[in-house]
Amino acid sequence: MAALVVFNLGLFAIGGEKWPAEMFSLRSSQEQHAVMSWATSLCFALAVLAIWLFHARPRRWVAVAAVSASIGLVMITVSLLGMLFDVGAIDSVPFFVGHALSSALAFLVCFIGLLMLRPARSWTSVLLGRGAGSVMARWQFPFTILIPVVLCSGGYQMMSDGALPAAVVVSIIAALSSLFLGASVLWSGHLVNEREARLADMMRKMELYAHDRDLLLREVNHRVKNNLAQVHAMLGLQARRVADPAARQGLIDMKGRIEALSTLHRILLANGNPSTLCASEYFTALCERIDEGLGAGQRGIRIAVDADRVPLQLDFAISVGMLLNELASDAIKHAFAESGGTVDVGFRLVGRDRCELSVADDGSGLERPAERGREDGVGMKIIQAIVAQLRGSIEVSHEQGRRYSIRMPVGR
Template structure:
């Protein structure tokens, strides 16, 4: 049976001093005698200072553990330093052991005399020191001992609320830093996977011979590239869940130009409008809508021509986003099927995305093709008066 008590970060002398007070309080609560208490506190401080001095930062985890028929205070001191070369020689006092700093060998050897049990593990990933100090409390008094130790720690916290708040803020900052590192790693791996998918589609398209296959793979590549552009913008954004819409749409347009412009057809795609910050999920939808219509324009609007123009415009009006994709191509002739009613995969996808926002679609093919999407949008407002 074991009970965790507290974990302390050790990177300043003030942290070592706090460890001293807490260790004294716990050993007193466990009815250690004066000599045993001094011995335990001295060993803890020696191990903690070694971690601080030779690895910059260490951590001390204190807990209670049943050991035989006694309750013991257990300490695990860890760091992420370079490790200790020749540890066995150092602990045995041999000359072959080379400690990374003055006093380390003597201090580590002294831990064996100051504790009732000790174990030291060290490697390139860091060092872990385990120390055990037996108390006079019998193991059947474990629950009462744990309560007494917890109460002693609480009294120290209550006596110095500023120090406790500082410690809590530091723990919170570490958690946020760790989360950010994990998110960066997730984004990095996601980006690599998306790039791999895009490359596989591109290779398949280049190796395809049937025009229908090439067309399907080109469409799929354009859709994947829209998602890739959202991911890239999010990585550059200050917020992980929002991005600026206009630079993102400009990248989508540039990708379409790079994918579809050729020696026989040059189309200029311009992007303008309001630079609005939007949620990442909405950005993916806007990118797919824009990419789909740009692809359609390249395929159908400029048949028999060598050049053309496409406008992408995003504005915010009356709590809604208006996305317009307009070209100066052939438009719709009399008798042509209405594209918004098409059963193609692209238009089914468009209708699904617009419906998700309870939005509307307007198509005008009288002078080129102009498609306008109106999507209800609630911008986040910050109360600056607070």
């Protein structure tokens, strides 16, 4: 098609549009034409260019294809208006001459279809969008087409009947078209303003709701903080009054767990997004609080955190935080008999929907007989309960110190 279009345009350029008819016609004395008109050739050229560029890889060529299809659509529209109103000025322009009605309608459908191939890269995205401006454009578009056509048709009929002089018709049609189009634009603007007012009212209500929710949330957090502090203080008082060393140690351990809950609560309050937490920042902050609370740095014990930067859901983060607190606190308290060491905390994704939490120390606490009973204590039961709640599995190794590896579904 492109080659045929170039051939036809070349014949027009050199004035040889009659040569094919003279070469192939047996009756060369009769005037015949065997080439397309200027209008048909240009429309085919624009259609071929648009089809070719719409499938090009660089996105800028898609915009060129949309421009080509838009130019063809304008040419066909002007040609159809010339057929409808028999305007001599349009008929005198060669680019809009030579279209039959069927060809013009076919090209009209062709260019509209080409523009629909990639609507996001052309002006048709305005009509097909979901925003307020697109809704207004879709509402205006039929009127911007129908009103001028109707007015021009009426004016042409009145001019043909002699009711209006030819010099006055154009000004009346232009004035009425501007009036009705302006009225439609203003009415559309009024509708958009009403919608904006409703949206603004909804935004004010949402702001009030968010303000009330923040007040309620601050009050709840304040009460939780106070309750945890009261429980922590009561356990401390009770531990000082108990004479049995085992019972006193149990109360002290429970006091430490309440303090861990309070630490988790403070970390959650300091987070900007209350619905999710970054695993790396969350575990780092939690281990810093554990270090400060147990005095690990003073004993030469270092906590190293290596965690992936993945978002965690709030409920999952609280459970994993309690799990990490039990494991890291147990390592700091019992794994290092005399000298310092390192507690390695790791958190990484394993596949798409599973994660692994690991806590390892390089101490030798379990190698002593007095420490072997720790695996059946309250802390281990709490760890096993949390792992079961998270639907995970736990592995313990004692090759170099002690290492816990817990795999579970990740909550993100």
